[in-house]
Amino acid sequence: MYSSNCCRGACRVLRESRVKCPINVSVSLRTMSPRPLASWTFVKLTGSAAGPRVQAARTVWSSSVDPAELRKFQAVSSRWWDLQGGCAALHAMNELRVPFIRDNLLNVHSVRSLGKPLAGLRILDVGCGGGLLTEPLGRLGAAVVGVDPVEDSVRIAELHASHDPELQKCVKYRACTLEDLAHEEEEGFDAVLASEVLEHLADLDTFIHCCHHVLKPGGSLFITTINRTQLSYVLGIVLAEWLLRIIPSGTHDWDKFITPVELERLLESSGFSVESLRGMLYNPASGAWTWQRSTSVTYALHALKQREEQLDHTHSEGEESAHPP
Ligand SMILES: C[S@@+](CC[C@H](N)C(=O)[O-])C[C@H]1O[C@@H](n2cnc3c(N)ncnc32)[C@H](O)[C@@H]1O
Numbered sequence: 001m002y003s004s005n006c007c008r009g010a011c012r013v014l015r016e017s018r019v020k021c022p023i024n025v026s027v028s029l030r031t032m033s034p035r036p037l038a039s040w041t042f043v044k045l046t047g048s049a050a051g052p053r054v055q056a057a058r059t060v061w062s063s064s065v066d067p068a069e070l071r072k073f074q075a076v077s078s079r080w081w082d083l084q085g086g087c088a089a090l091h092a093m094n095e096l097r098v099p100f101i102r103d104n105l106l107n108v109h110s111v112r113s114l115g116k117p118l119a120g121l122r123i124l125d126v127g128c129g130g131g132l133l134t135e136p137l138g139r140l141g142a143a144v145v146g147v148d149p150v151e152d153s154v155r156i157a158e159l160h161a162s163h164d165p166e167l168q169k170c171v172k173y174r175a176c177t178l179e180d181l182a183h184e185e186e187e188g189f190d191a192v193l194a195s196e197v198l199e200h201l202a203d204l205d206t207f208i209h210c211c212h213h214v215l216k217p218g219g220s221l222f223i224t225t226i227n228r229t230q231l232s233y234v235l236g237i238v239l240a241e242w243l244l245r246i247i248p249s250g251t252h253d254w255d256k257f258i259t260p261v262e263l264e265r266l267l268e269s270s271g272f273s274v275e276s277l278r279g280m281l282y283n284p285a286s287g288a289w290t291w292q293r294s295t296s297v298t299y300a301l302h303a304l305k306q307r308e309e310q311l312d313h314t315h316s317e318g319e320e321s322a323h324p325p
Contacts, residue, residue, distance in 0.1 A: 066202035077152035080130020116141025127197030131157030138171040151175040188216035228257035272303040
């Protein structure tokens with residue numbers, strides 16, 4: 001199934017490509033997005049006297065998956081719900097990230113249902129692992145889809161949720177990548193979550209682009225991730241992995257960390273506006289996270305997918321400032 005966006009993209013591809021004869025299949029670089037992307041749109045053409053016609057178009061995203069990263073999560077997939085194990089810090093992070101997501105969503109959407117404040121919202125939790133973040137958002141009333149490429153993690157998430165009848169109706173899991181889902185998703189999500197996922201990807205551009213694709217206009221993207229600083233190396237790798245062994249050694253690769261400036265730049269050039277950015281820090285002695293002014297180690301970000309009229313405005317502003325009178 002192809003979204004209207006894909007078809008619009010295909011038409012644009014056709015306009016911009018120099019198709020001389022009505023051949024069967026053409027492959028062209030995709031140009032429909034707010035910024036160029038390393039993905040391909042396969043356009044099927046049929047010929048007639050009036051010229052070529054688009055019969056079908058399918059965007060093939062390049063993969064965000066780093067197989068070496070997935071092997072790490074495969075190896076620990078049975079331990080997601082061990083509160084004392086390597087995921088203890090992720091469990092504790094819910095104290096900050098769940099209210100961060102809930103409150104920002106309530107600011108954007110005027111949904112208020114007693115006891116179930118997120119009722120009526122569709123949320124996608126990408127890289128959901130064992131469902132540590134998926135479940136509490138389901139309990140707040142949202143319809144949450146958790147996806148993860150590691151099948152064993154998804155089975156654990158399903159098993160864990162099956163013990164709570166309240167979750168049966170609102171939480172669903174799928175073993176797939178975001179790119180797979182981006183091909184199918186037509187309705188659009190109100191929010192996409194990528195918590196502690198960005199630092200494990202092979203292709204961040206594709207990932208952000210797919211987040212944009214599966215969101216409704218005005219929808220929310222929530223990210224938590226690790227900054228690339230000397231301090232994050234000392235605290236996140238040397239202390240957390242090597243000395244205290246809070247998380248398994250080798251979990252993180254410092255080169256994959258992303259600074260807030262880099263992330264904001266990528267998001268804004270991909271059709272998002274960044275609404276909120278907050279630093280977070282984990283205290284291994286207390287096992288608790290606290291909000292920080294500094295984003296030098298870990299941070300949480302909320303961005304909105306810009307509506308078309310906002311994008312047009314941004315572009316025309318950009319053009320104006322590039323060509324002053
Ligand atoms: C540190 S865990 C975070 C799990 C969960 N988001 C949480 O905070 O509890 C990172 C997760 O990202 C998943 N992951 C790795 N590469 C991914 C990709 N390309 N697309 C989606 N998920 C990915 C891993 O399988 C793993 O479950």
